Amino acid sequence: MVRKLLKEKKREEIVKVASKLFSERGFYNTTIPDIAQAVGMSVGNFYNYFESKEELAKYIMQYSSSILGEEIRKISQMDISTKEKIFLIVRRFIEIAQERPELIDYFLRIFLSNREVFSEGCEGFLCVGEVVTELMLFLEEGARKGDLRQQDFFPAFVTIMGPLGGLVFLKGEGILPKNPIEYADEIGENIWRALKSDEKV
Amino acid sequence: MKKQISNLSLNRVEGEVELKLQKDKSGVIEDAFITAHNFRGFEYILKGKELLDALVITPRICGICGHSHLTATVNAMENLYRENGFNIEITQKVKMIRQLTQCSEIIQNHIKWFYLFVMPDFLKLDSSEKYVEYRPFTGKYWKNALNISSDIVKIIAILGGQWPHTSYSLPGGITSDPLKTDLVEALSIVDSTLKFVESNIIGMDVESYLSITDYREFMNKTSGGSLKDFIELSFKNGMEKIGKSYGHFITVSNVYPCIQEAVIKKKRCKFNIKKVKELKESSSYSIVQPVRYDGLPMETGPLARRLTSNTELFVNLNSVFSDSYLVRVWARVDEIVRILVNMKDWILKINLSEKSYIKPKDYKLLSGESFGLTEAARGSLIHKIEVYKGKILDYNIITPTIWNLGPRCKNFKGVAEKAIIGLDSDLKAQMVLRSFDVCSVCLVH
Amino acid sequence: MESLEIRRKSLIWISGLTCNGNSHSFLSSTSLSFNTFLNSVNILFHPALTYDREFKDIYEDILEGRLKFDFLVVEGAVSKEKGKVYFQGFDVYEILENLKNVAEYIIAVGNCASFGNFPALYSEDVVGLNFRFDQKSGFFDVGFTTKSGMPVINVSGCPAHPEWIIKTILSLSYGYNLKLDSLQRPKDFYMYLTHDGCTRNQYFEWKVEAEEFGTKEGCLFYYLGCRGPLTHSTCNKILWNDKSSKTRAGMPCIGCTEFDFPLRSKYFETKLNIGIPEEVPLGVSKRAYIMLSGVAKTFTNHRLKGKLEEADQ
8 A cells, every 4th residue: 555655656756857857858858767867766667657758748648637627626516606616717727837837838838749649548638538527517517507608618618728728828938927826816707707608797 | 759868988989089969759860969078288288399399299199190290290390491481401202201101100090990990880780700800809800900000100110210109200301311121121011011901901903993983893893801891881781871971071281192182162172271260169068179161161081082182983982972981981991002002102212312301490590380281191180380489389280180070160060960960870870970080189189 | 715727817998198109009019919918918998999898887897896807007197186087988087096996907008197298287187197297196195006016007108119018017917026116117128228229329339429310320319319328218129110219210219208208398409518418328427428428539430430331341
């Protein structure tokens, strides 16, 4: 049991280090020895955790997706209004981006840019299934209750993810005057207004 | 002897119907009142529903002619599209398949009605061993009839999923996309049903039967079978003289090439939907409102269809025996042959490469009124819908049974009521009523 | 001592508010089934079949104790009020009251007799024998059982499949104990889903959706309203008219064996919220369904991509 937990912890450490290295140097310019060295482990030992660099790359995506998915799930299950949930999702997303910037950077700079790495076993929603599933459930419930306007899933999906991605990008480029979290409520309000049903104020 | 009143509850009809007979001192029926119970309120249930819900609801008005209700509903909806200025395209393939399945239902009905409802009446008039095969449960004819009626509806299952109560037809087409082998199966069912008709009913091949122009010719040519038995029993019991009504007939739509729409009053004229009126008069004994055409009561159904279609045999039968029990029943049996013989053609004309369904515009864009007409087993069926933005405001249904069995108005008795007056036996009154193929579930719906 | 001789069981079929669709379904069974039925069960009265005796005479014989019978089959909804629904000139209310303790079994055939169905939409007093939709406020009191100890057995469906009717009655007459579900339907038929055996199952598995009617290809669940994965029936196991089923003919299952059949609307479209189905197949969570379908959608089953006739795999 302890052994298993330790292994989990090590995997997390590898993810943290590797996502940072990937984001900084690019996928192809980062080697397994680089990662092993940065974590402080032997290359041989690295292979006890991941079979290949590609496997690691996919795992990082699944890992990030499960963290974010878990947060959305918690918020979805809260006994608060759909509007409040949207505000909270935005806030948590920005917080996670600040707590774990390497994961968001990784998404923007590796996952979206090096699609060939993810073409097998990670295509479509396979590695980001949890985030997508939780957002589907959240949106479905909101529309079922009459809070959100009926529409196709994808426009609604990008209405939520678009502003968040944009904000993280601006932050990454260093051109955001204020701390991202200070924009949370305004972005939340924008998303809510875009998605809410016509009857809602 | 005092005047008597008989109240008869009929079995071997569709649904619950009561016949009240008022007789004079000698037992002759002076007046007849047809009362149907068990109102279910379908027209009320449909109010406020989404337009397309009617595709599921109206077939459930009747377990034996549900497909006809489906067709009337679909026709009304497709007409509403046209009324709203939308083009709605129905392929030839869809037209053929819809007609084929609806006609399968009609044949099922006629075979069941003749063997299960009509012939057993004669067993009460003639208990000789000669007719033992018509006995319910044990008789060979009775059993064969049930088999064949369940065979013919397999065509509906093959093309529309199931019978009773499919809703496979909808505005724009049908849900199914049959295989060639499905059509082959339908063809073989038609063939075996034709064989049954030739050997069990008409006693000759179909071509010979269709060339017959009067009843003597039929009796000379037939090698025997149920139609001959029926005709002999009818003459023996004077059924060619009774059961006559107004001699007005209505057929509201065409089934090419075997059924032609027309109205016969004194003479034959074109049908005009504007002349159909459900009277607001209510009678003390019936919850049904009488329906009239141009103010007149009309008989609808196979006999009407033979006359409006100018079929020589029936024009002749009608001129000799007029609209008597004999002719009315014969016309229904005859229709089995005339439809079946065309079904094969229809199947062979189906071009499977055509589309089964062409999606029309959203039904929520539809408002206004329209009619859906069709020929059901028992005659002309009319659905009228009133719709606002895809919701049903009003749904009005005039079934064949309302034409035939509906109550009197201040000027005229009902068609079946008139046909019963003057008879001197309860059994014959019931037989005449059954000759209209009673469906009280459609009557009150 | 009771006689060990196996008596041919007898049956009386009555109807209330009905379209007679269950009778016609019953009459459309295969000749093998129907003949077996006739050999095993003596139909004392059926409004479309019997000719030698009137219902009133049979009814009188029963009331006077001269005639016993085993199965009371009821087709159609009934009323909790007297004088509303008639059968052969008698108030169905009274027939049911008088026969409820005489019959060994009472069988509600079809959705009207089971749950009230469409006729119950018109009037508050119109009910099924034990249920009004999902409420146990039918004609008989909660907990009512017949002489056999069984409650009313619901053979639901609009109409019920002939084999469900025939095999339910035959099973009981052979002495089998039928296990019932919570809506009092025989598990032998109603533990299955309409989905089971559907020829479009592969399309469901790989999430290849039909977006329009009139094709052999595609699953009808996601867009076209099919209730197959939510409806208890053997429509795709025991075929209709020995040939097919609605879904096989491209028609969505409309859920006609369930109590809520007349309460639903828009039978030809799936209720979606922001593109996600409001209801998912029975037995799985929405989360599980969405995850699984997301995965399935990611992959392409090349056999199911185009017209089935053109597939070369």
